[in-house]
Amino acid sequence: xxxxxxxxxxxxxxxxxxxxxDPNKPCITLCSGSACHASGSREVAAKLEEEIExxxxxxxxxxxxxGCHGFCERGPIIVIRPEEICYFQIKPEDVPEIVxxxxxxxxxxxxxxxxxPAAKExxxxxxxxxxxxxxxxxxxxxxxxxxxxxxxDYLAIGGYKALAKALTTMSADAVLQEVKKANLRxxxxxxxxxxxxxEGTRNAPGDIKYVIVNADEGDxxxxxxxxxxxxxxxxxxxxxxxxAYAVGAHEGYIYVRQEYPLAVENVNxxxxxxxxxxxxGKNILGSGFDFVVKVHRGAGAFVCGESTALMTALEGxxxxxxxxYIRSNVVGLWGRPSVLNNVETWANVPLIINNGADxxxxxxxxSSKGTKIFSLVGKITNTxxxxxxxxxxxxxxxxxxxxxxxxxxxxxxxxxxxxxGGCLPEESLxxxxxxxxxxxxGSMMGSGGMIVMDEDTCMVDVARYFLxxxxxxxxxxxxxxxxxxxxxxxxLTNITKGKGKEGDIELLEQLAExxxxxxxxxxxxxxxxxxxxxxxxxxxxxxxxxxxxxxxALSCKELIAYYIDPAKCNACTTCARKCPSDAIKGGKNxxxxxxxxxxxxxxxxxxxxxPKFRAVTKISGQPVPPPVPEEARTIVRESKQK
Amino acid sequence: xxxxxVDQIIDKHNxxxxxxxxxxxxxxxxxxxxxxxxxxxxxERLQVPMTRIQHIATFYKAFSxxxxxxxxxxxxxxxxxxxxxxxxxxxxxEGLTGIKPGETDLDLKFSLEIVNCLGCCAxxxxxxxxxxxxxxMTPAQTADVLKNYQ
Amino acid sequence: MSDILLxxxxxxxxxxxxxxxxEAAKSAGIAIPTLCYHxxxxxxxxxxxxxxxxxxxxxxxxxxxCVYPAEKNIIVRTRSEKIDRIRKMILxxxxxxxxxxxxxxxxxxxxxxxxxxxEKEPSFCIHCGxxxxxxxxVKKKNAIGFVDRGIRKEIAxxxxxxxxxxxxxxxxxxxxxxxxxxxxxxxxxxxxxxxxSESTK
Numbered sequence: 001x002x003x004x005x006x007x008x009x010x011x012x013x014x015x016x017x018x019x020x021x022d023p024n025k026p027c028i029t030l031c032s033g034s035a036c037h038a039s040g041s042r043e044v045a046a047k048l049e050e051e052i053e054x055x056x057x058x059x060x061x062x063x064x065x066x067g068c069h070g071f072c073e074r075g076p077i078i079v080i081r082p083e084e085i086c087y088f089q090i091k092p093e094d095v096p097e098i099v100x101x102x103x104x105x106x107x108x109x110x111x112x113x114x115x116x117p118a119a120k121e122x123x124x125x126x127x128x129x130x131x132x133x134x135x136x137x138x139x140x141x142x143x144x145x146x147x148x149x150x151x152x153d154y155l156a157i158g159g160y161k162a163l164a165k166a167l168t169t170m171s172a173d174a175v176l177q178e179v180k181k182a183n184l185r186x187x188x189x190x191x192x193x194x195x196x197x198x199e200g201t202r203n204a205p206g207d208i209k210y211v212i213v214n215a216d217e218g219d220x221x222x223x224x225x226x227x228x229x230x231x232x233x234x235x236x237x238x239x240x241x242x243x244a245y246a247v248g249a250h251e252g253y254i255y256v257r258q259e260y261p262l263a264v265e266n267v268n269x270x271x272x273x274x275x276x277x278x279x280x281g282k283n284i285l286g287s288g289f290d291f292v293v294k295v296h297r298g299a300g301a302f303v304c305g306e307s308t309a310l311m312t313a314l315e316g317x318x319x320x321x322x323x324x325y326i327r328s329n330v331v332g333l334w335g336r337p338s339v340l341n342n343v344e345t346w347a348n349v350p351l352i353i354n355n356g357a358d359x360x361x362x363x364x365x366x367s368s369k370g371t372k373i374f375s376l377v378g379k380i381t382n383t384x385x386x387x388x389x390x391x392x393x394x395x396x397x398x399x400x401x402x403x404x405x406x407x408x409x410x411x412x413x414x415x416x417x418x419x420x421g422g423c424l425p426e427e428s429l430x431x432x433x434x435x436x437x438x439x440x441x442g443s444m445m446g447s448g449g450m451i452v453m454d455e456d457t458c459m460v461d462v463a464r465y466f467l468x469x470x471x472x473x474x475x476x477x478x479x480x481x482x483x484x485x486x487x488x489x490x491x492l493t494n495i496t497k498g499k500g501k502e503g504d505i506e507l508l509e510q511l512a513e514x515x516x517x518x519x520x521x522x523x524x525x526x527x528x529x530x531x532x533x534x535x536x537x538x539x540x541x542x543x544x545x546x547x548x549x550x551x552x553a554l555s556c557k558e559l560i561a562y563y564i565d566p567a568k569c570n571a572c573t574t575c576a577r578k579c580p581s582d583a584i585k586g587g588k589n590x591x592x593x594x595x596x597x598x599x600x601x602x603x604x605x606x607x608x609x610x611p612k613f614r615a616v617t618k619i620s621g622q623p624v625p626p627p628v629p630e631e632a633r634t635i636v637r638e639s640k641q642k
Numbered sequence: 643x644x645x646x647x648v649d650q651i652i653d654k655h656n657x658x659x660x661x662x663x664x665x666x667x668x669x670x671x672x673x674x675x676x677x678x679x680x681x682x683x684x685x686e687r688l689q690v691p692m693t694r695i696q697h698i699a700t701f702y703k704a705f706s707x708x709x710x711x712x713x714x715x716x717x718x719x720x721x722x723x724x725x726x727x728x729x730x731x732x733x734x735x736e737g738l739t740g741i742k743p744g745e746t747d748l749d750l751k752f753s754l755e756i757v758n759c760l761g762c763c764a765x766x767x768x769x770x771x772x773x774x775x776x777x778x779m780t781p782a783q784t785a786d787v788l789k790n791y792q
Numbered sequence: 793m794s795d796i797l798l799x800x801x802x803x804x805x806x807x808x809x810x811x812x813x814x815e816a817a818k819s820a821g822i823a824i825p826t827l828c829y830h831x832x833x834x835x836x837x838x839x840x841x842x843x844x845x846x847x848x849x850x851x852x853x854x855x856x857x858c859v860y861p862a863e864k865n866i867i868v869r870t871r872s873e874k875i876d877r878i879r880k881m882i883l884x885x886x887x888x889x890x891x892x893x894x895x896x897x898x899x900x901x902x903x904x905x906x907x908x909x910x911e912k913e914p915s916f917c918i919h920c921g922x923x924x925x926x927x928x929x930v931k932k933k934n935a936i937g938f939v940d941r942g943i944r945k946e947i948a949x950x951x952x953x954x955x956x957x958x959x960x961x962x963x964x965x966x967x968x969x970x971x972x973x974x975x976x977x978x979x980x981x982x983x984x985x986x987x988x989s990e991s992t993k
Contacts, residue, residue: 038762038775072764220720223761258667258704259757299663300703301941302758316662317694318701318941323837323859377722377763384764415721451721465724469758475701476919476938476945477838480878483885486943487910514881517854517874518840578782580734600737602781603730692950693928693937700940 003278006286007164017152024082026061026103028052029144031077033068033227034262040091041076047092051099061103064153067143067231071131073383074114079126079144086126087112117381117403131382134400136363136371139347140224140387143231148266151273154234160279162350166242167287170353175246176202179349181357183369188214188305188342189420189446190522191368191435197339200329201247204337209249211240212333212340214310215256215263218302219418220469222449224373224385225343229256229263232347233270237293239349241280244291247339251292255310258297268295302419302473306521307332307340309475320475321521342447344373364390368434378415378451381406388433395429398452409454412553413537417446419466419473420526422533423459442533444526458555459538460545464492466530470523480515481524487511488531497558500546505535550621557601560620564605566591566628568615571635575605575616591633596624643673648683659688663698666705675706703755711746711753713791715739716770720759723766727780731767732756734781738788752791800868813857813868814842824857824870825879825899827886827969828920833929835859836921841882841899845869854878876903884909890916895969917947917972923964933957936964936976947976951984 004010028048032041045065052061069077074088080102087098087109094112101107113122114129123129126144146153154160166175180195201209213236217225229236240252256264271293274280282290296314303309304319311333313319332338348370352360361369368390374397377383381403388397394414398404405411413423422443424431431437435445453462467489476482488511491504512528519525535542544550551559564575564584569591576584576592583599586592592615594605609616651668655661665688669680676699685692699705717732736742739752746753762768765777769787776787795806800817807816812835817824827839835858842857847867854875857868869875883905887896891907891914900907924947927936935953939946949958958977965974 034760035762035764038760038765038768038777072762075764218758220724220759221722221763223759223763226761259760297664297667298702299667299698299705301701303941313663314660316658316660316690316698318697318938323856325855325860375763377766378725383722418721449721451725453725457725462725465721469719471943474942476940476942477836479838479840479882479885479919482919482943482945483888484881487885487888490911510877510881514878518843518856518878518882520837520840520856580737580781580785600733601730602734603727604780604782607780607782691928691934691937692953693924693934696948696950697938 001276003276004285005278007168010160010164010285014155014158017156021156027064027081028061028098028103029064029066029079029081031067031069031075031144032065033072033143033230034260035068035072035223035227036075036077037262039075039089043092044076044078044090044095047095048099051095055099055104057099057103064147065149066146067148068227068385069144070135070137070140070227070385070387071129071382072385073381084125084127086114086124086129088114131384131386131401131403134396135387136389136392137387138351138363138371139235139344140228140373140385142235143227146232146234148231148233149269151234151270151277154232158354159234159350160238162353163238163241163279164285166245166353167285167289172202172246172248175242175353178357179243179246179352182352182360183357183367184345184348184352184360185368185435186342187344187348187372187448189417189444191445194341194345197329197341198243198247200327201249201337201339204330206336208251208336209247210333210336210338211244211247211249211252212310212314212338213240213252213254213343213346214305214307214340215254215260215267215343216298216305216310217257217260217343217447218305218473219447219449221377221451222375222418222447224375224448226260226263227385228343228347228373229260230266233263233267234274235347235350236267236343237270237274237280239346240293241284241291242349242353243339243341243346245289247337249339250290252294253314253333254293254295255304255314256295256297258299264295264297271295301475302469303475303521303523306523308521310340311338318475320477321523323520344448365432365434365437367436372433372445372448374433374448374450376402376450376452379405379409379454379457380452390434391432393430393432394424397433397450398429402452405452405454407454409456411452412455412457413453413459413462413534415443415451415453415462415530416449417444417529418449419470420444420522420529421446421449422529423453423462423537424533425537442529442536444529456553456555458496458551458553459534459541460492460551461496461553461556463531463534464489464496467492467527470527474523474527475521478518478520478524480517480519481521481527484511484515484519485524485527488515488528492531495542495545496551496556498545498549498556502546504546505542509535544621548621552620554618554620556620560601560618561596561624562594562599562601562603562605563617563619563624564592564594565615565617566633568613569635570613570615572610572613574608574610578604578608580604589635589637591628591635593627593633643669643677643680645679645683647672648680649687652684652687657687659690662688662690662695663702666695666699670705674710675708708746709750711750713752713772715752715754715788716757716760717743717754718758718760718762718766718768718770719756720763720766722759722763723768726766728767730781731769731779731784734784735769735788738785752788796862796864798862798864798866798868801870807862811862813844813846813855813860813862813866816862817857817868817870822870825902826858827895827918828922829858830922830926830967833922833925836925838919838921839882839886841879843875843878845872845875879903880905886918888912889914890918890970890972893918893970915946915972916970916975918970919945920969922967922969923947923973926964926967931957931961931963933961947972949976949980951980954980955984 185191308322309319373387743756805820828836880903887907888910
């Protein structure tokens with residue numbers, strides 16, 4: 001493959017690729033992101049290849065293994081083009097039927113098609129499914145058409161056009177001004193205007209500057225960056241190169257978590273191929289601009305997602321953040337001006353350059369332009385990655401796209417912004433998603449994690465959970481974070497165990513103030529947020545835990561007891577058999593009793609009790625009723641009385 | 643891990659001090675832990691103080707300074723899995739294996755770790771063993787899954 | 793290089809280029825409490841005790857004075873209700889680990905800090921980092937360093953280096969505000985030094 005030496009050659013190559021592609025040729029698109037791998041898509045892929053070969057269709061049918069499609073709840077996913085027939089939850093056993101029925105005979109296999117739960121109708125085409133239809137996938141949408149391991153797919157959909165445009169028809173300053181005009185705000189959590197950040201670096205003294213991709217996505221429950229980097233690495237590289245040109249950097253770094261091996265593999269491959277094609281390296285597209293990119297793997301530290309800690313880690317040290325009185329876009333990596341932006345931020349750049357800032361600003365609200373990719377997870381029917389224009393109400397995301405709460409349970413809260421964010425209750429559901437809107441409500445946008453919680457979630461435990469996470473991830477350098485969180489975690493843990501005292505909540509609030517005002521970095525400064533937001537909206541739960549030793553959500557182990565309702569027990573013996581601690585006394589036709597001394601509160605009995613009986617209950621804040629006396633435990637069956 | 647292999651890994655990264663973490667990651671991946679001799683060789687060739695290596699090897703979760711078990715059990719404790727009951731799964735696994743996160747059992751059979759989000763939230767709660775994902779775990783199922791590993 | 797003019801606690805202070813607010817205050821005889829500061833060492837910014845209020849360009853915020861650069865025309869306040877509250881909390885959090893350390897006696901009195909506020913975990917080390925930084929920056933021996941992170945963070949000697957260097961040096965010992973350092977050294981000597989008794993002869 002010889003290097004592309006000019007934009008004209010790039011277009012010629014694109015034409016050549018497109019001319020060899022027949023849009024009517026059947027193509028089986030298989031989602032091959034990490035989440036679908038976990039659901040078995042690798043085995044499906046192998047079976048597909050085998051079956052296509054076996055049925056003699058190798059020349060007639062293409063197979064394309066793409067990145068994440070986003071509807072992770074229903075993976076593995078296949079979309080058959082050109083008809084756009086969408087099949088879900090594919091197992092290898094389904095493959096022969098798919099090939100012989102749908103590919104060969106164009107017949108739809110009903111059981112694999114999406115059924116709309118409300119309208120009860122079957123929807124065949126991907127774009128008509130409510131989950132996809134109600135999104136606005138300007139960034140993520142490309143994933144479904146691109147095999148990340150090849151560059152041809154990306155070129156076929158118009159890839160690298162923006163790079164050619166920027167490098168050969170725009171000045172570096174013009175590129176910067178366009179991004180500034182678009183008001184692209186950082187998608188990693190800070191929401192800082194990218195154009196302003198770039199300008200600071202551009203104007204900073206020094207010849208050596210850096211651009212960095214923050215792919216250290218650490219918020220638990222958020223995996224948008226992983227799916228973007230795995231599924232469309234060239235888009236990120238293109239955005240990074242354009243940014244490098246705008247600020248005058250010739251060296252770039254991609255900091256990826258080593259916990260994302262597929263992303264590491266795909267981005268390394270993309271860099272290699274792009275370099276071969278002359279889209280990275282010296283004299284890119286004949287423009288005279290040089291740019292190289294190195295991949296650096298993270299080694300397991302959430303704090304390294306913080307920009308100064310990330311740069312310290314890039315230098316080969318323990319990732320302890322530095323005080324940020326002089327911003328890192330002026331004094332950053334190796335003391336040099338460095339632009340650090342999130343994966344999703346960089347992926348937006350080619351779109352802005354291709355379509356213009358005015359196109360971009362038509363999406364979103366006054367202060368939050370464009371779209372945002374969220375990972376919608378937790379107690380939600382349609383778990384997955386969703387992209388919506390800023391300004392979309394939370395309610396639409398959770399209900400229209402997410403399909404609401406499963407199991408007939410009631411919505412309780414939605415957590416956004418990861419460990420730095422907060423929980424918003426039902427009253428906030430009409431809030432439009434946007435940086436400032438979420439912050440004003442007591443949460444924040446963060447990187448895009450959106451965790452839905454229902455009536456069974458204890459909000460005090462949620463605060464404790466996040467504090468436990470942050471305590472484990474704190475670098476330990478400063479007192480307000482290390483020691484402050486140590487004490488906050490102790491207090492919250494005690495409260496969830498029924499050991500909370502009067503004055504605990506006030507002490508927690510004071511520790512929160514110390515962390516917010518005096519901690520060294522954003523991890524410490526935002527660590528009290530989950531506690532403060534849950535206290536604001538769910539204070540009654542805290543008071544119940546402290547004053548009544550009761551967990552309203554029936555979740556905190558030390559505050560609940562499992563009790564078998566004697567009126568409902570049917571002696572099916574399932575719970576007694578499944579109990580891992582042998583804590584249930586019972587037998588045929590005998591009402592089952594939980595031995596509270598032996599019970600470890602694992603919840604197995606509650607899970608396995610057949611829904612038609614629902615005899616196992618949870619109680620909290622009141623004493624367990626004494627067990628039914630032995631003589632009265634025999635169940636008298638109606639049939640025996642006849 | 644022998645000295646030659648350590649040197650090869652260091653050479654792959656051009657012996658640069660800033661590649662320290664990448665070098666250690668490669669050794670960890672191949673050897674499953676970081677022996678003292680390997681660290682001393684790295685300190686010597688990369689010209690970095692042992693205290694820096696000591697700090698890095700303990701600061702980052704990817705590294706282990708002690709040998710690990712034959713099977714790596716990772717329980718996801720990400721927010722989505724937590725909300726779906728991951729701590730009950732963890733408690734049951736702790737009971738079955740006799741070890742807590744960060745520990746390896748005396749037979750060197752299982753090493754248990756908690757991880758923060760594997761990104762398969764649709765399958766939560768998730769337990770990953772030797773890279774294989776077991777989704778929608780409940781405490782009741784853990785015994786059956788662990789039984790299959792020798 | 794021209795001097796920088798700033799105001800600290802109502803007093804006009806002249807600072808040199810490159811000085812931090814703490815250094816500027818010291819030069820003017822204004823005391824700001826510190827735990828992790830040492831004039832021979834790069835500022836650490838770990839204890840946060842030296843926080844002060846800085847008003848500049850219309851906005852006020854809290855910064856750590858040992859790191860924050862002295863800028864012209866800023867107005868600095870070293871005491872306020874909020875600052876005192878936070879310093880009190882920091883002292884109380886530290887005293888949970890080293891309740892009787894001499895360094896806290898006067899400071900605790902000044903800020904009304906109660907050493908019994910938090911449950912004690914007598915690890916003695918308060919993570920000021922003076923020993924680690926002194927050995928790295930001044931002696932350049934790197935015989936002692938930090939390990940792990942967060943609440944598990946500790947100081948640890950490298951036995952091979954400590955066995956050779958420390959007995960004849962011990963310059964870090966008087967820097968330690970509690971007894972943690974000496975204790976750590978004694979432990980490592982007992983457990984890990986090759987034939988320690990001979991090396992001390």
